[in-house]
Amino acid sequence: MKREESNTAETLSGGDMLIRALQDAGVTCIFGYPGGAALHIYDAIFRQQKVEHILVRHEQAATHMADGYARSTGKPGVVLVTSGPGATNAITGIATAYMDSVPLVVISGQVPTEVLGTDAFQETDMVGVSRPVVKHSFLIRDCREIPQVISKAFHIATTGRPGPVVVDIPKDVTDPGVTAPYSYTRKVSMRSYNPAVRGNGRQIRKAVGALLEARRAIIYAGGGVILGNGAEPLTRFAKVLGVPVTNTLMGLGGFPGDDPQFIGMLGMHGTYEANMAMHHADAILAVGARFDDRVTNNPAKFCPDAKVIHIDVDPASISKIIKADIPIVGQVASVLIDMERALAAEMEKRDAPDPAVLEQWWQQIHAWREAHGLDHDLQPVADQRILPQLAVQTLFRVTEGDAYITSDVGQHQMFAAQYYRFAKPRRWINSGGLGTMGFGLPAAMGVQFAHPDAVVACVTGEGSFMMNMQELSTCLQYALPIKIVNLNNQALGMVKQWQDMQYGGRHSQSTYSDSLPDFKTLVEAFGHVGFKVEDGADLEPVMREAFSANFKNKLVFIDVWVDPDEHVYPMSIKGGSLRDMYLNKITTSQQGDYM
Amino acid sequence: MRHIIAVLLENEPGALSRVVGLFAQRNYNIASLTVAPTEDETLSRLTLTTEGDDSKIEQIIKHLYRLIEVVKVVDLSGSDHVERELMLVKVRAVGGVREEVKRTTDIFRGQIIDVSVDAYTVQLSGPSRKLDAFVRAIGSEMVLELVRSGVSGIARGVKVLNG
Numbered sequence: 001m002k003r004e005e006s007n008t009a010e011t012l013s014g015g016d017m018l019i020r021a022l023q024d025a026g027v028t029c030i031f032g033y034p035g036g037a038a039l040h041i042y043d044a045i046f047r048q049q050k051v052e053h054i055l056v057r058h059e060q061a062a063t064h065m066a067d068g069y070a071r072s073t074g075k076p077g078v079v080l081v082t083s084g085p086g087a088t089n090a091i092t093g094i095a096t097a098y099m100d101s102v103p104l105v106v107i108s109g110q111v112p113t114e115v116l117g118t119d120a121f122q123e124t125d126m127v128g129v130s131r132p133v134v135k136h137s138f139l140i141r142d143c144r145e146i147p148q149v150i151s152k153a154f155h156i157a158t159t160g161r162p163g164p165v166v167v168d169i170p171k172d173v174t175d176p177g178v179t180a181p182y183s184y185t186r187k188v189s190m191r192s193y194n195p196a197v198r199g200n201g202r203q204i205r206k207a208v209g210a211l212l213e214a215r216r217a218i219i220y221a222g223g224g225v226i227l228g229n230g231a232e233p234l235t236r237f238a239k240v241l242g243v244p245v246t247n248t249l250m251g252l253g254g255f256p257g258d259d260p261q262f263i264g265m266l267g268m269h270g271t272y273e274a275n276m277a278m279h280h281a282d283a284i285l286a287v288g289a290r291f292d293d294r295v296t297n298n299p300a301k302f303c304p305d306a307k308v309i310h311i312d313v314d315p316a317s318i319s320k321i322i323k324a325d326i327p328i329v330g331q332v333a334s335v336l337i338d339m340e341r342a343l344a345a346e347m348e349k350r351d352a353p354d355p356a357v358l359e360q361w362w363q364q365i366h367a368w369r370e371a372h373g374l375d376h377d378l379q380p381v382a383d384q385r386i387l388p389q390l391a392v393q394t395l396f397r398v399t400e401g402d403a404y405i406t407s408d409v410g411q412h413q414m415f416a417a418q419y420y421r422f423a424k425p426r427r428w429i430n431s432g433g434l435g436t437m438g439f440g441l442p443a444a445m446g447v448q449f450a451h452p453d454a455v456v457a458c459v460t461g462e463g464s465f466m467m468n469m470q471e472l473s474t475c476l477q478y479a480l481p482i483k484i485v486n487l488n489n490q491a492l493g494m495v496k497q498w499q500d501m502q503y504g505g506r507h508s509q510s511t512y513s514d515s516l517p518d519f520k521t522l523v524e525a526f527g528h529v530g531f532k533v534e535d536g537a538d539l540e541p542v543m544r545e546a547f548s549a550n551f552k553n554k555l556v557f558i559d560v561w562v563d564p565d566e567h568v569y570p571m572s573i574k575g576g577s578l579r580d581m582y583l584n585k586i587t588t589s590q591q592g593d594y595m
Numbered sequence: 596m597r598h599i600i601a602v603l604l605e606n607e608p609g610a611l612s613r614v615v616g617l618f619a620q621r622n623y624n625i626a627s628l629t630v631a632p633t634e635d636e637t638l639s640r641l642t643l644t645t646e647g648d649d650s651k652i653e654q655i656i657k658h659l660y661r662l663i664e665v666v667k668v669v670d671l672s673g674s675d676h677v678e679r680e681l682m683l684v685k686v687r688a689v690g691g692v693r694e695e696v697k698r699t700t701d702i703f704r705g706q707i708i709d710v711s712v713d714a715y716t717v718q719l720s721g722p723s724r725k726l727d728a729f730v731r732a733i734g735s736e737m738v739l740e741l742v743r744s745g746v747s748g749i750a751r752g753v754k755v756l757n758g
């Protein structure tokens with residue numbers, strides 16, 4: 001049922017207004033943790049049923065849960081924390097959401113107005129502390145401001161380039177003894193904030209022309225395609241054009257990973273064929289991507305022959321790192337739909353693209369893939385340590401490629417990105433921009449809250465998992481049947497890999513194999529189910545069991561002991577171009593792989 | 596190259612700190628900054644000077660626009676404009692030097708606005724270059740204290756910057 005916009009001059013306290021405004025904004029679920037400055041708000045929560053509050057065990061986890069909720073649904077995630085340590089604990093999660101443009105509304109309690117600025121108990125300048133990592137923030141001074149500020153907060157968080165918005169509320173503002181008339185309107189108009197929607201028609205036609213004239217065009221699609229619900233128009237556009245598509249780490253699933261036109265992820269740990277194709281392209285259509293340094297390698301050597309077309313909703317992303325020849329500012333989905341039309345019109349006019357030219361380009365790409373593409377069909381080898389890549393492939397098979405996969409940060413994350421081929425948007429959820437270890441489990445929880453019946457798996461590493469494992473307790477409280485695949489290499493594997501490659505193998509502070517917990521026992525202590533897998537032959541049977549109906553309602557943790565010496569490849573060579581890669585421990589692409 | 600950037604922003608608490616924070620965070624330099632309310636009291640006008648090539652200035656402007664409270668931004672240096680800065684400078688003035696300071700002040704069309712036994716306070720306004728030239732003419736060793744307002748600027752002709 002569509003809620004009516006309430007205009008009745010009801011009289012409410014600030015605490016009640018806040019919860020009421022959340023209801024009116026369409027919020028059904030918030031993640032939080034109570035404390036002194038937020039207690040009036042918590043009391044308002046107690047006295048209603050429409051907004052469910054999820055009690056976490058650490059505020060950082062609350063922000064990651066809201067983040068996972070938002071990334072998997074496209075709806076804003078909402079967090080409620082108290083002042084001081086509650087607020088500062090939320091910062092890492094806010095920064096994580098900011099870097100990946102995820103819409104969050106984070107409400108923090110604050111000390112009462114009359115003691116603001118006096119170093120009062122649990123006082124932190126939340127607006128100040130969070131300023132560099134929010135899209136916007138508000139400090140509410142009077143309970144009458146609450147409905148409008150909440151309405152604005154949701155508007156700002158979810159429109160344009162999305163991002164987190166902080167609303168800091170001093171305790172006296174939510175005082176149950178002070179009431180005022182309440183009215184909420186969803187419509188917001190701000191003279192200083194009018195994000196672009198439609199792209200410029202002339203630029204769009206120019207872009208289509210450039211793509212049709214190119215001999216080696218490629219589509220480089222980022223997280224903006226997913227955030228901007230552009231996966232469908234992108235896929236249609238790419239199909240008509242027939243050119244290869246590569247996704248960034250954030251963009252995986254924005255184009256079907258099982259489509260023959262998909263050539264894998266690009267960048268630091270991108271596939272050989274994706275990086276080679278980018279480097280040799282003469283036209284790049286960048287969609288909702290921001291030429292991150294993990295993608296471009298050395299910007300001065302980036303794609304020397306390419307004409308760059310760049311579609312982004314944020315003008316500040318365009319020509320920030322790589323100069324765009326044809327910039328298009330607008331919402332990804334809207335621009336792509338306009339481009340589809342322009343492409344159809346243009347293709348009727350001219351005989352392009354030339355199938356022979358396209359065929360030649362594809363032959364080159366297939367040759368690259370043949371030479372050094374990823375092996376998606378690994379098999380367990382008796383008496384050998386399990387390869388982490390095999391564990392991800394097994395997960396892909398067992399879940400039929402249709403699970404929501406969250407991840408943490410490290411080698412396991414890259415293996416998950418490389419080997420789980422995402423067919424749909426919003427299925428791959430990871431902290432790409434900030435690279436926040438500890439993201440995976442709480443993010444998976446947020447996803448599961450949003451999709452109670454979906455299969456949700458978290459591919460993690462033992463290091464990352466231990467950064468937020470207290471949430472196992474929350475998982476029990478809310479009976480979240482998440483499946484956790486722990487690629488246990490008994491080390492901070494990604495750090496160790498860099499130390500192997502750049503620091504003469506000196507493993508400074510990256511190993512702890514003599515002091516790891518027995519994860520099976522650990523999760524059992526939290527009331528969940530644990531498996532430990534050391535033999536490759538057990539991997540698939542155990543995974544099938546974990547994902548079977550037997551454990552449909554249980555959280556299952558699979559501790560997979562993988563080869564600790566494995567590295568992630570390809571890996572770009574620092575300072576080089578996109579074609580400069582380490583391909584394994586002994587070969588680099590520079591040793592004669594140009595075809 | 597030096598640029599004068601004028602920003603209209605919502606006259607709200609915290610708006611200024613976002614602008615200043617942006618410059619620190621993005622590693623842009625602020626050489627001078629002035630801010631005050633405008634004839635429309637809901638708007639403040641901020642003028643800042645910074646250094647950078649065209650692509651850097653373009654980035655600065657785009658990032659300023661990303662701030663929710665920023666209504667309008669213009670690079671005044673990009674077109675015909677007038678710039679002014681106010682300087683108050685306390686100059687050592689004893690014996691024969693007193694006359695010299697007075698004369699230089701007159702040449703620069705400044706005013707002596709405070710007089711004491713061994714010092715003059717001179718008020719001078721104009722483009723920043725003119726203020727620099729005055730200090731050079733007096734000799735920086737004569738300067739006891741110096742305060743400058745930072746640059747304000749406005750476009751020539753009928754072009755206006757408003758919300």
Ligand SMILES: Cc1ncc(C[n+]2csc(CCOP(=O)(O)OP(=O)(O)O)c2C)c(N)n1
Pocket residue numbers: 408409410411412413435436437438460461462463464465487489491492493494495
């Ligand atoms: C909060 C945080 N601290 C430090 C890092 C730096 N870092 C990146 S990967 C990594 C190792 C991760 O270890 P693990 O989770 O076991 O994953 P693995 O690389 O072994 O698969 C570290 C320490 C980070 N990304 N996040």
Ligand SMILES: [Mg+2]
Pocket residue numbers: 410461462463487488489490491492493
């Ligand atoms: Mg590890």
